[in-house]
Amino acid sequence: xxxxxxxxxxxxxxxxxxxxxxxxxxxxxxxxxxxxxxxxxxxxxxxxxxxxxxxxxxxxxxxxxxxxxxxxxxxxxxxxxxxxxxxxxxxxxxxxxxxxxxxxxxxxxxxxxxxxxxxxxxxxxxxxxxxxxxxxxxxxxxxxxxxxxxxxxxxxxxxxxxxxxxxxxxxxxxxxxxxxxxxxxxxxxxxxxxxxxxxxxxxxxxxxxx
DNA sequence: CACCAGGTTGACC
DNA sequence: GGTCAACATGGT
Numbered sequence: 001x002x003x004x005x006x007x008x009x010x011x012x013x014x015x016x017x018x019x020x021x022x023x024x025x026x027x028x029x030x031x032x033x034x035x036x037x038x039x040x041x042x043x044x045x046x047x048x049x050x051x052x053x054x055x056x057x058x059x060x061x062x063x064x065x066x067x068x069x070x071x072x073x074x075x076x077x078x079x080x081x082x083x084x085x086x087x088x089x090x091x092x093x094x095x096x097x098x099x100x101x102x103x104x105x106x107x108x109x110x111x112x113x114x115x116x117x118x119x120x121x122x123x124x125x126x127x128x129x130x131x132x133x134x135x136x137x138x139x140x141x142x143x144x145x146x147x148x149x150x151x152x153x154x155x156x157x158x159x160x161x162x163x164x165x166x167x168x169x170x171x172x173x174x175x176x177x178x179x180x181x182x183x184x185x186x187x188x189x190x191x192x193x194x195x196x197x198x199x200x201x202x203x204x205x206x207x208x209x210x
Numbered sequence: 211c212a213c214c215a216g217g218t219t220g221a222c223c
Numbered sequence: 224g225g226t227c228a229a230c231a232t233g234g235t
Contacts, residue, residue, distance in 0.1 A: 024216095041217040047233065048216090082215085082232040090218095125218045145216050187216050 008171040012178070015185040019192075022184035025135035027052075030103055032061050033136035037128045038091055039081045051078045063103075066095035090123030097121060107137035115141065126161045134183070140176050142168040143183040147190035 027033045032052065039048045052061070054077045060066045066074075075088040098106070106117060114137060118129035130141040144164045152164060159167065172178060 037216090040215085042215060042230090043217090043232080044215050044234075080232065083217090083230045084232075086218085086230055123218065127217065131216080143216085147216070183216085191216090 008168060012172070012182045012185070015189055016181065019185055019188055021181055022188055024180055024184035025131070027135075029061065030107070030136040031063060031098065032056075034094065034098070034132050035061060035066070035091060037131040037135075038087060038094065038123060039078060041087075041123075041128065042083065043081045047080045047082070051081050054078075063095045063098035067092055067099045069095075086123065090121075094121050094123065103136075107139075111137075111139045111141065114139065126165075130165070134176065134179055138176050140169070140174045140179055141165070142172070142179050144168075145183070145187065147194070148183070148186050150194065151186060151190065 025033050025036070027036055035055065036048055036052055039051055055061050055066075058069075058073070058077065060069050060074070060077070069092065071088055071092065074092065075084050078084050078087055078091070081087060106114065109117065111133060114133060115129055118124050118132055119126070124132070127143060127145055130143045133139050133141040134143055142165050144161050149164065152158070152167075157164075157167065168179075168182075172182070
């Protein structure tokens with residue numbers, strides 16, 4: 001079944017029906033979500049899992065301990081995620097922020113202010129900020145990633161990050177669970193069915209022959 | 211061996 | 224105000 005009218009809610013329903021709920025974000029704590037969001041930048045999640053596991057084993061998945069961790073050790077533990085020198089120092093900086101500003105307090109801020117705070121941290125851009133907001137703070141911000149951008153382009157819609165986010169947020173009910181599931185479904189769907197630029201068994205929009 | 215992965219930043223038009 | 228290389232490892 002194809003959707004030809006950019007009905008984003010209908011697309012969500014189709015994906016959910018086809019793939020089932022994804023229950024993202026896989027993490028035990030909010031801080032683990034923050035760390036994972038940083039590490040997964042331009043990186044496969046399987047590599048992030050390994051790093052998260054090693055960090056956990058060294059007791060570093062807490063703001064204080066991570067902020068005070070040895071930089072070289074940290075680099076070693078996250079090397080499998082790539083960009084490991086950048087990510088290590090940025091992670092320490094983010095950890096310091098949450099060591100000085102408890103997560104419960106920060107996450108209680110109005111969502112726009114929370115977003116600004118996150119964006120002010122080096123290494124946190126739009127997508128990482130929204131991932132933290134949606135999956136760690138549990139507030140409604142739709143996450144736009146490369147897959148989402150690609151899918152919308154296939155459907156004939158282009159725009160920058162904020163434009164695409166507004167598109168989703170104005171088309172959908174403001175529901176944290178829905179946003180969480182939808183973003184996860186887009187990622188899983190894309191990984192399974194879409195190569196770069198082209199889709200093999202596309203459920204969502206007309207193919208070239210259509 | 212080439213290409214990509216749940217991006218972000220700073221430099222340079 | 225937009226474009227682009229740099230950042231780096233691991234899997235197909």
